[in-house]
Amino acid sequence: MQEQNDGLKISVLASGSTGNCTYVETADHKILIDAGLSGKKIENLMQSIGRDLSDVDSLFVTHEHSDHRKGVGVLARRYGMDVYANQGTWDAMASKVGKIPMEQKNIIAPDSVLSMGDLDVESFTVSHDAAEPQFYAVHSGGKSFVVLTDTGYVSDHVEGVIKNADAYLMECNHDVEMLRMGSYSWPLKQRILSDTGHLSNEDGADVMMDVLGNHTKRIFLGHLSQENNMKSLAHLTVASIMEDHDFGVNHDFKILDTDPEKASGLVTL
Template sequence: MQQEDDGLKVSVLASGSTGNCTYIETKEHHILIDAGLSGKKIEGLMASIGRDMHDVDSLFVTHEHSDHRKAVGILARRYGLDVYANQGTWDAMDGKIGKVDVAQKHILAPDSTLSLGDMDVESFSVSHDAAEPQFYAVHSGGKTFVVLTDTGYVSDHVEGVIKDADAYLMECNHDVEMLRMGSYSWPLKQRILGDTGHLSNEDGADAMMDVLGRHTKRIFLGHLSQENNMKSLAHLTVASILEDHDFGVDHDFKILDTDPEKASGLVTL
């Protein structure tokens, strides 16, 4: 493989309330975290960054909600992927993803690390209204990329696990006032705002202030609600809060937007 292909590379293929999928590659492994869109859509997003699903070897699932597991079974069967999730998530996906060959189904327990050659995938539990939700920190060659998009709050334990990563996909699901004034039912609003719901723009910024370090160069803002947020608002809110606390936005690190329909460019960390 050419030298230009070395290193930890990432692309947020899709992020939002309608579907989530992140692509990560090293010299030896190509993986997905979540597959919450149609198989056809994910194939197209991969092609848009010059990559092919046939090269993907593993899929890591965070939890059983449709916007994270929609194409798990389809992609597993079509491409023979190894699929990793914890036991609670496997149980919750039963009957929702079709048949997956037992040889392709793997248990990755919460708060554990799986070594795949030149890549280590570390799982950590979060607070979300799913069976056993967990997210992932991917380590390779001294670089770390963290995916954290569905949690009501970020615990001290999670902060310790994800501190000073090179890049983050961090949840900024909603603007609190847009959510409060919007059309959602009151029980749904309470669910989103609760400790097992989703991080707001302000919550995401607060979490970033606690974990940003000298290695951090990129923050992708993820899982934006199409009803209760806007890219420009999320970006402005996070940037303003970090700048107000003397963080070097656009100097020490960049804040990057994500999209539910369009992949971010493939970047090397």
């Protein structure tokens, strides 16, 4: 039987402090959001979900940090895909991604919507210690998916933009006590805990309680620190907080783990 192409399909190929990459597919488009691993690793992750990088037409970059742009130049040159980022991010990563043909370099401005046939990509600015960080909400066929994994806090404006999506990849970077008691230097701890750092497990839960709606069926917990968090702890913390506030965890929606080395299954929203 031929596979149905209808609907918005997603897979979190990798998420964590060592590398991030998310795959999104519609009937007419196949895109990546970030490429923070080697080209070879991304190729293997794509193969693990039955997809081929040669079919990807566009790559959207959130910011210039290595765990989000490491493979950008390689993928652009090897596969000829269009690369989208805002001007600040292009300027900041220019020396790190190597030469990319001008015709493949595209600007997607902050707080804008790029329409690509059956797929709309909406950018929104976040508070992170990068040149001009922005993340993306993708929309197709009445379905939407939000990627938000590097921000110190989430503004009311951003919450309005991302409200009631069908699925989220939401940052739960650290457990605050693990971070405070851990081996990181005090300046690094301060950076992570700041308004331009990363969301904790509790922060991620708080954001989800503000934005979750009746369309929301999946919450992927993303960008977990390998030093300052654990999958089981992040999952338990978010689920417990939401249950304590009478949200229907495992009834109205599912909370799902992600991995820095293993892709989540390809799902249709």
